[in-house]
Each structure stands twice: as structure tokens, then as C-alpha cells.
Amino acid sequence: MQRHLTQIVKGMPTSDGAGVQLKRVIGQPKLSELDPFMLLDDFRNNDPKAYGAGFPPHPHRGFETVTYMLEGQMEHQDSAGNKGLLRDGGVQWMTAGAGILHSEMPKQTDGRMWGFQLWVNLPSHLKMTPPGYQDIQSEQIPEVQGKGYTVRVIAGEFQGTQGAARTLTDVTYLDVHLQGGARVELDIPAGNNLVVFPYSGRVKPGVDQGAAEWIDDGDAGIFAGDGALDLYARESARVLVIAGAPLNEPIARHGPFVMNTHQELVQAVEDYNAGKLAPNQWEFLQKQG
Numbered sequence: 001m002q003r004h005l006t007q008i009v010k011g012m013p014t015s016d017g018a019g020v021q022l023k024r025v026i027g028q029p030k031l032s033e034l035d036p037f038m039l040l041d042d043f044r045n046n047d048p049k050a051y052g053a054g055f056p057p058h059p060h061r062g063f064e065t066v067t068y069m070l071e072g073q074m075e076h077q078d079s080a081g082n083k084g085l086l087r088d089g090g091v092q093w094m095t096a097g098a099g100i101l102h103s104e105m106p107k108q109t110d111g112r113m114w115g116f117q118l119w120v121n122l123p124s125h126l127k128m129t130p131p132g133y134q135d136i137q138s139e140q141i142p143e144v145q146g147k148g149y150t151v152r153v154i155a156g157e158f159q160g161t162q163g164a165a166r167t168l169t170d171v172t173y174l175d176v177h178l179q180g181g182a183r184v185e186l187d188i189p190a191g192n193n194l195v196v197f198p199y200s201g202r203v204k205p206g207v208d209q210g211a212a213e214w215i216d217d218g219d220a221g222i223f224a225g226d227g228a229l230d231l232y233a234r235e236s237a238r239v240l241v242i243a244g245a246p247l248n249e250p251i252a253r254h255g256p257f258v259m260n261t262h263q264e265l266v267q268a269v270e271d272y273n274a275g276k277l278a279p280n281q282w283e284f285l286q287k288q289g
């Protein structure tokens with residue numbers, strides 16, 4: 001069956017961390033998850049009061065967090081000793097695996113802060129994998145130009161160009177820029193779940209799909225079926241295209257932990273309370289004040 005739009009989900013305004021205002025696209029009542037994606041946040045804000053306090057130290061276990069920064073600067077530090085400054089167009093791909101504590105703090109005092117965070121679930125055999133970290137600068141992300149479009153390949157593949165991120169699972173993450181009147185065809189691996197998220201302008205499935213709806217800025221279009229994804233923009237548009245192979249495993253989630261069973265969640269909380277979630281847990285918390 002051809003790939004087709006099944007649902008449009010509006011981002012839900014909420015706040016997280018130390019009061020950072022954002023819109024939650026995946027991980028909210030209307031779309032609790034899109035296997036393997038547990039969360040997609042869009043944080044765009046001109047007001048430092050609404051983002052300045054950032055995301056102070058907190059733990060994760062059982063999945064990966066992927067932060068894509070459009071504008072602004074965010075400093076990352078974690079209990080595995082990694083430190084990096086995320087800048088315009090850069091990506092941080094962090095594998096929490098068995099456990100990590102990190103902080104994500106804005107390094108700017110004015111101007112706009114705009115980026116996205118995606119949570120990629122890990123299969124049971126990788127949940128307790130050692131933590132990892134990739135700091136990918138904007139210039140390391142390959143860009144493929146076509147007629148009226150540019151595709152930034154963050155993960156996965158587009159027209160034979162491999163994404164900048166090494167991934168543990170089958171994930172495609174593309175940032176697609178369309179000029180007005182342009183169309184692009186994207187090959188998405190068969191069987192993948194797929195979300196299309198315009199963050200500027202609007203797009204619609206471009207192939208003959210009857211009265212296909214427009215997907216507006218800030219809304220998520222969920223697709224089913226196999227085959228290529230065709231996108232069309234009447235005016236210029238920018239859109240995230242994110243796809244992944246579903247894990248089809250039980251999900252037990254609580255706050256910053258995503259596991260398979262309730263018992264594993266209890267264990268994660270106990271490990272955290274005992275200072276054993278990550279090596280150097282207490283040292284990291286002390287150093288971060």
C-alpha cells in the first residue's frame with residue numbers, strides 16, 4: 001500500500017526542565033509514542049525568561065536523546081565526562097543506554113532559542129548498552145541539492161548520501177527545505193513509522209492522494225504504508241522527516257526512563273536513588289551544583 005497520511009497531530013504547549021516553554025509533538029495525550037519515537041519537542045522562544053533556566057542535571061536510561069539546534073547555543077555536560085556546545089544547525093546524539101546524567105543549559109542571554117529534541121527508544125538488548133555521545137557540527141551534516149530542494153541528512157540515507165550520525169537502530173532523520181512550488185520524493189525504508197513535521201510553512205503529500213490535507217507549521221503528519229514519500233510545498237517550507245523501524249516491544253516509561261517492564265523501571269529509580277545509575281553520578285551532581 002502506498003505511503004499515505006493517516007493523522008495530523010497538533011503540538012501541545014507545555015514546559016519541561018526548569019520551566020522551558022515548548023511544544024510537545026510526540027509524547028502527549030494525542031500521540032503518546034510513535035514506535036520507536038517516545039518524544040518530539042519543538043522549543044522555539046524569543047524570551048530568555050522562557051528558556052534561560054534550561055535543563056539542569058537529570059538522568060536517563062534505556063534510549064537515546066537527539067537534539068537538533070536551529071538557532072541559539074546550548075551547553076551539554078554529562079556524567080560520562082562529555083562536554084559540548086551545540087550551535088546553529090548542529091546535532092547532539094546521546095545514547096543514554098545503561099544510564100547517564102546530563103545538563104543542557106542555554107549559553108545565550110538574549111535572542112531566539114530554537115531547536116528540537118527527539119527520543120529514540122532502544123530495543124531490550126541495547127537498553128543497558130554503555131552510554132555514548134556524538135557531537136555533530138552543522139558543517140559535518142551532508143546536504144543534498146535537487147530541483148527546488150535541499151535535504152540535510154542527519155541520520156539514515158537520502159539519494160545514496162549517508163547521514164552524519166552513527167545510529168544503533170534503523171533511524172532516518174532529514175531536514176528538508178523546499179522552495180515554493182517544489183516537490184521532493186523521499187525513499188523511506190519499508191515498514192518504518194514516519195512523522196513529517198513542518199517547522200516553517202506547510203507541505204502536503206504530493207502524489208495523487210485525493211483530497212490530501214496540508215500539514216501546517218507545528219503540526220505532525222503521521223504516515224502509514226510503504227513506498228516513497230512525496231512532499232509538495234506551494235510556498236517555501238522547512239520540514240523534519242523522521243522515520244524508524246518499530247521495535248514492537250512492551251514499553252514501560254516513567255519520566256526520564258524508558259524500559260520494557262515495570263520491574264526495570266523500579267530498578268532504574270532504585271539505581272538512581274542509590275547513586276548507581278551512572279558512574280560518577282554523585283561527582284557529576286556535586287560539580288554541577
Ligand code: CO
Pocket residue numbers: 055058060065102
Ligand atoms: Co535530558
